[in-house]
Amino acid sequence: MSCALLLLLMSWALAMRTGAAVEIQRPRGVPLSSEQFYEENKPFTCLDGFSTISFDRVNDDYCDCRDGSDEPGTAACPNGSFHCTNAGFRPAFIPSSRINDGICDCCDTTDEYNSGATCQNTCREMGRKERESLQIMAEITKEGFMLKQQLIHEAKRGQEDKQGKLTELQGSKKDLEEKVEALRTVKETAEDPEKEAKERHLKAWGEQKELIRMEKDKTRMAEAFLELDDDADGYVSVAELQSHLELDPDSDGSLTETETQVRCLPSQENNFYHTSKLQGCSPFGEIRRFESKIGDLHDSCRSNEKVWAGGLWMTTGCMNLEKEIGFDFGPSAEFAYLYSQCYELSTSEYIYRLCPFNRVSQKPKFGGSETNLGLWGQWAGPEDSLYSVMKYDHGQGCWQGPNRSTTVKLTCGKETVVTSTSEPSRCEYLMEFTTPAVCQEPASLDEVLQGHTEL
């Protein structure tokens, strides 16, 4: 209080606006922390130590110090800064150029002492509002943080479950693979040995080519998987495949269930783990390459539909589980609950849909097809809060522009909701998303409030 009073006293003698320089004899604009450097009636040494001037040159509206420290209360120095005490709110530094520019910057009005601007002291009101909102935020943070603990707990359990399931699936799968192998042997022995020799030759040549192409196709395949995965549940169902007529091998305009199965099976020759890395079956690259080979097996496949169907389910099942376990769900897997979920926001024109760790899309409200605004890329927050921003990229391409991409900003909230979307730049979307998973352990409310006021 005494400091505010002092400042008040110091600023009583304001020069009126005149055609001549404004003379201010007191160190206006000096923060408490630097007060000791401005000792009245003693020579003033610029804070950078570069030069020393008589004290009447401090705040005399002419810049003498290189670092601007002789004019803390006027706009004379291009690199100076002005300190507002803002009693009742937060103290602040503003650039000197905002002193007497006719615009109220300090809530205590001290920056406009000679401009004719009529400023109201709004510090108390602002302080009250800020305390209120801080209080609300603190409550949210508190509750959010509790929810987060729960999420962490659940995630831990879920993770264990899934690992177990995966092991189990991998076991069953191995059984199935053995069965398939047995069937194949039956089939192969029934076939002409000459043909077999020819095939082997073709295969060796083919594989070499595929190896190169496979790398290139990887990204595309991932996209294709997600494209096929219409309901974004992480699984490609037969029904989903059937909706994609471009996959119809016999071009009869419909995809039979059998056809979809054939297309989605990893080939026997192909290493299972390799395909699983591809995160799904691709209609465009991978699958087509095995088409002819699998075609040879078509008959035996057909006779063993049930085995194959089981294989399909299990393969994709394995793949998805592996994929899920492989995600970075945060330091304590607190974001795991978002996996396989989707959150929507309706605007006047579009419905936006965020499926965390999967994709972002946009669909016109009144008809029209969905647009892919980006596929899960990575966590993209700044170093100290990596998990505050998600980046989705490689969305649908823009005309003469980049592929669409979306940045998702996460803020602490009790609910998990998409709160806003925008397109700050063409095809670069921004989404605001609240979730308890980013809530930090709350400091005590008193601490928070104390940190923001200086009375």
Next chain:
Amino acid sequence: MMGPLLVLWLAVCLSGTWAVDRGNFKTCDQSAFCKRQRALKPGQSPYRALLETLELTNTKLTLQLINDNNKVRLLLELYRLQGNMTRVKINELKPLKPRFEVPDVLINDPPTEPLSLLSQDENGVVLSLGADSQRLIVSAKPFRLDIMEGREVLLSLNSRGLLAFEHLRIRKDTKVDPEGTENKEENEAANEPAEGEEKAKEDEKVEDGMWEETFKSHTDSKPNGPSSISLDFSLPGVENVYGIPEHADSLKLKTTDGGDPYRLFNLDVFQYEVFNPMALYGAIPVMLSHSAQRTMGIFWLNAAETWVDISSNTAGKTVFGQMLDYVQGSSETPQTDVRWISESGIIDVFIMLGPTPTDVFSQYASLTGTQAFPPLSALAYHQCRWNYNDQEDVAAVDQGFDDHDIPYDFIWLDIEHTDGKRYFTWDPHKFPQPKDMLQGLLDKRRKMVTIVDPHIKVDSSYKIHNEIRSKGFYVKSKDGGDYEGWCWPGNSGYPDFTNPEMRAWWASMFAYDQYEGSMENMYTWNDMNEPSVFNGPEVTMHKDALHGNWENRDLHNLYGFYVQRATAEGLIERSGGVERPFVLARAFFAGSQRYGAVWTGDNAAEWDHLKISIPMCLSLGLVGVSFCGADVGGFFKSPSTELLVRWYQTGAYQPFFRAHAHLDTPRREPWLFGPENTALIREAVRQRYALLPYWYQLFYHAHHSGQPVMRPLWVEYPQDTATFSMDDQFLLGRDLLVHPVTEEGARGLTAYLPGKGEVWFDVHTFQKHNGAQNLYIPVTISSIPVFQRGGSIIPRKARVRRSSSCMEHDPYTLFVALSPKRFAQGELYIDDGHTFNFDKHKQFIHRRLFFANNALSSRNLAPGSQFTTFSWIEKIVILGASKPSKATLKTPDGKESLLEFDFDASMSVLTLRKPGVNAGVDWTVVLQ
């Protein structure tokens, strides 16, 4: 989101590659009249002056010309105009119907001076042009005009015999009347004077394209048939010609032999290329010729499609050249020949005889007026983008400038701010509270520009459309219905801005109660005013569209001029005539300078486009339009960070300083490229703001006397031939020389500092350099090479704030750069920065600052004026000074006070501390 319509248009109608689709625009060969005219080669003119018809009055000489081939007569009018100009007008003596004469471009009927007849014989007449023994010689057979000074020919007309005037005629429709001769008698009767009985046949040839012309899928009906005109000008002793904007080409015009002529036809050219003579958005048919001896100008007042051929005698001697050799006894005199070809109208040409560049600028200004004096804030920095998406976006960008401490004055809204491209409206979702937004800007003493294009959505629920339709204000198609074409809103009508009633109505739409959501800090941008018609021939209006009785053909290049005029008048009216308007337009014509600013249209984020911004704005400045700029950063494509920084540095020293970007490009507000680049851009913008007092003073002069703000070096050093083709550096006024870095990865550049015996001071380091030298300057990414001329005084405001309005009352720092003779002078101009009170009520301060005999003084240059400023003199920096023993300030009240000072001996810089005297009073500082 990009409107689906736009996607459609861009994808379907326009090229998808990064280059102009030349096929969309005509070459001379594809423009029937240009092809016809260009097929005529230099030779004996068929025109003969009928000296017996000569009439000489106080104001003019008239004389009939006859074409000996077809006996059609023309009427020649010659005027001697005040200020050393000659006007030559040629029309048909008895045209079938009136031919278009350009209205509204000349600010008045140019005052004349009497011509006196010096001698006359059967070969011609000699008239006195008054000053400097200048004579105008009219030769009868063949007809030609020569303007001479002493024994020197300054300029000749029709000396190459290319005067060609296609008279109006009645169509002999071969389809209807295969004989084709029946109507002949009456046709000719209409055209010919009584004695012209004999008919020549050449004229009767009907060539393709005379009565109908098809380009791509568009057919031009040409109901009036052929009507083109052409005239040649020879300029002995001239090797350099300039002007005739707008072209993305070098400052010094090139010869057009073997290529297309320079074309003047206002067009919306998608992704234009640099260094070619293709037409662009605006047209100013004014050419300047320059030699070490003399500067002259040719103003071809015609608003139809125009082509300009330029050749020089290095390619081969003309008839006139041979004559000249005889007269001057030399075969080495350089000569430039120019030929103007226009599709319709009359020949109305103003020959501005100079002799100095300054004289030519004054002469042209006396005809078409001077640069509008913009509000001071319009000279500051403008932040634009297609588009700032909504109110929140605007607020965030505004805050971004404050957060990064970068000043700006104007934020702009492109077409997406409207409700479905209905101009004068707001998108109800994105901009629900425009006044709140504008008030928010006003609270920070900033401003906004919204776009208002001249195409109006045809939509019966749109008030603007309904009113224009019901008042019959739309341009009509050849069939008489409202002309409609496609533009941003889809199907659109085009108001007939040539109609004064339409313009008055349009202006009234800017009233605060008409343009809902507008406020006094909102100004206007007229884009697409060529006009752009996406589905029209060459992306513009059909030539047979009708503006009242006239075809678009006759006045095409005037449309954009009228749009900007009506808009500027609207902004003036809404303030009751108090406030100066600010209107930016893309299309323009001679005289457009009176209404606002122009920019170089849709350029691209390429180094060549940065480079070409200099000659493009220099060319415009030479012909009256000083308020010129290019989109900083480039409109199409995305600039590299280096290019963006260099463009800010260049734009900060060009008159109109606005960043702009295409909808499809990533955001590029100055702080998006890391702290280092933000700092570089901040510094460039701050340099602009500090220099605003000088910019404002230059614009005051441009407004007052027509002198360009941004000048080629030769304007100030007319005898220095080294400067004649320089267009990578320029002068601001006469005292600042700027050579921006426009090369990628530059480590250094060579600037030419002109003036033998002069000195120049680097404005950043105060290093002194001698004139008349090529100076190598090492550069870094922060370098903007700028030099102040020794002998000049430049006022700055060192306290850069967040907008120019915030700096209004701030003190001045005077930079006094001494000449080798220890002399310097400059000016200080101050007014309220935004009203017409400087003009109406003489409320301004205009002072002369001069340094001589070791004393610096401020004296009133405008004793009749009156204005009070709060600004004072903060600091005086004297470059090239020696150390005084003391410095005394003397004020009018007789008081004397000692000033403290600091002297930097290494740079010879004397800094006087805080004179503190008001900027509006007399004072003297004496150094001892």
